Amino acid sequence: MRRLLTCMSVFVVAATWAADPEVRFVAVDLWSDSGDRPLAAYQVDIRYDARRVRVVGVEGGDHAAFVDPPHYDPKGMAGGRITLAAFSAVRDLPTGKARLARLHLQVEGKAVPELNVELVTAGTATGSRIEVDLSLEPMKGERGK
């Protein structure tokens, strides 16, 4: 099936990690920007180096439409890919920039890991496919480190 959109984001882990232990836990946020189109559903693939990065939790975003943790497809995880998907039936859907989800990761080693996110599909409440910009960013406001 032809993908209407493919957006890719490279997430570079903050250099401050180098001072942390060999095994670290970090949170990464998945952000979307759907412009003026309300986002009702999405599916994304996130790729990582499975030798050093493990997904240890999936959390929802901060918009009410996507506050529940998205579902994930575990089939590709051993190979370093996690597919996230969610939809929302609420009336107030996010437009513009919104945090869709948060990944909790365990990272081994001091080297900086990379994560790539790719849009599989996104749509409105009426089922229309829409363009969405995606990005992965370190969680802001991390505490206790």
Place this chain on the structure above:
Amino acid sequence: MSKRSQVVCMVASGIVGAVLVVGCQSRQAFLVRDVQPALEPTAESEGWVSTGGTVNCVPASAGPLPAESYQPSLPSGGIRLGVPVLGDVPHLGRLFGTGSRARGTSGAQRPDEVLVVEKREGGTSELEDTAHMTAKIGDEEKEVPLPLKHTDVKAQISAFVATVDVTQQYHNPFAEKIEAVYVFPLPENAAVTDFIMVIGERRIRGIIREREEAQRIYQEARRQGYRASLLTQERPNIFTQRVANIEPGHDIDVQLTYFHTLHQVGSEYEFVFPTVVGPRFNPPGSTDGVGAVAHGADGTSGQSTEVTYLKPGTFSSHDLSLTVDIEAGMPIHDVRSPTHVFAASELSPTQTRLVLAPNDRIPNRDIVIRYRLAENEPKGTVLTHADGEENTFALLIEPPKSEKKLPRAPREMVFVVDCSGSMNGWPLAKAKEAMVRCLKSLGKDDTFQIIRFSSNASKLGADPVPATAENVRRGVRYLKHLKGGGGTMMIEGIKAALDFAHDPRRVRIVSFMTDGFIGNESEILGAIQERLGSSRIFSFGVGSSVNRYLLTSMARFGQGEAEIITLDESPSRAVDRFYAKAARPALRDVRIHWGGMDVRDVYPRRIPHLYVGKPVVVVGRYRGRLPERIEVSGMLGDRRVSFAVAAGGGREQNHPGIAGVWARRKLQALADEEIVMGSNELRSVMIKTSVESSVLCGYTAFVAVDSTERTAGDHGTTVKVPVPVPHGVRYETTVQGR
């Protein structure tokens, strides 16, 4: 409690004919009139029988209640209460209730009931010395602070599949940070598919991983001070929940979702939610069993899994709420629970909601709900779930009722009764009652043997004897003298039951009567597989929290069926069902003719013997469309018979849980193969199946870490959640480190 309540109570044979008064701390007392035995007592002082009566509420009193204040009432549709009588019944030395809302003798909560027994005319002689009334109010008990506050269960039943959401609410009542560890049961066929850790408003979905990897992640997160949780499966029906770094005064919830198929007998469906793991016996030298130790004696069992039990005189505040929504798609009848008090709301003729009564929330026994669907109405026999190009189905197969007319074959009945310490008291009395009924139901062409086992095994005689009236009386006398005590060396019972020469003229049926409280299930199942031959095994689980995994697996390996007898009901129905199946030849060598359908991965791989009134659920994957009907055939005696089963023909009902049910059945089949092989050769296949389907198994685990915040200090103290011993089980005979 309702002022007008119908009481179904368990009464010692020694007080049959007396009047029971049940009171509680709410300053109400209940009078049970007209206590009549539903069955003939079968065993001297331990001969419990089920009975019923009507009640009326009168003021409670520690002293004699005036007889004239008892006003009998005849309520209709009242609530059901289970009223157990424990202790030295004939002498009324320790007589207080631990009923449905009971506070067990283990001290799960303060014993809030009193039982008063009054002799009435015709009462038995054991009560002659008790004047007319005796009351005992439970001693003050000590509450044990626990990190598990509450368990909330919400179940939705659609067709023959239940979707169950369980929320465990953890709270740290201590002054320092803790890790909570809770060993708990789920149904033996539960497909756990989802796991969410809840911290305040935040919900973190756990990830399923290979078990050792998940454990390493959890331990590292715990060590570094992150809040984390880990769910592992110790047995198909025993799970361990760990929650790390709960700060003082803080809460963390864990939510699980699972699917399972319901037990079905004829038109009756049964939903079961187990609430406590019974204390298991582990053979000497074993280390991978399930230990049972006293609260405060943690880590002393030497077993890989360990359950800690509340001591007598202590209780916890952990309680349970449960709501069950039944959406049957056809009229629902006779909704009832033999174990608990429920408020039922009929939302429509095809929809019913059941809510567990607020005063019946102590997690010390299985919660059982039964209901019937209208007879002679077309039943949905197939459920499907579309998953991309490949679909999953669950098909219900039941032989036509006309097969009931088939002749019965002579039987060689071997009754094997568990006389270990955990069976002491009620469970053994129930088992005896069931066996007496079995013995009296034998035909003149049958033979029988009785084998008892605890730490060792012995039997009625050298060989099975004909079921003559004299031999049956001898068997009943033998049963009456059996006592509970000692270990549960079930392997000795297996050997004694299967290792003697088979009478070729008869069908050998081995009937185990046990609570299944052992930790070496694989060894037992392997021994059955090795020794079974042409025998069939019908297992009877006896007790309030039996090990249903063992009982159903024994029946599965033994090409028979399992029946569960709770302590709150007469065994007569279960025994009669057993005889209905055991007395008639089953449909053997069952084959399904798919009619050109593209089907694969069908489970069970070997379709079990089919019995009238006992449907079998077959699951599998398929492409394309299901046909209108599927042909099923099997050997009945020496002839092959066939019948058609409705398969949907494209009109089947979609159910999202079917993919999980399929994966769970596949994992069960693989686990069974490992037991037969005596190795873990299929480990990698099981991990792949488990992870890809997101259904937990013994080789995988769910882990969730909150990486957003590291809590202060080290990982704190590990606190195991102690549980009450199951209702009817004696702490003194089952728990180590007392």
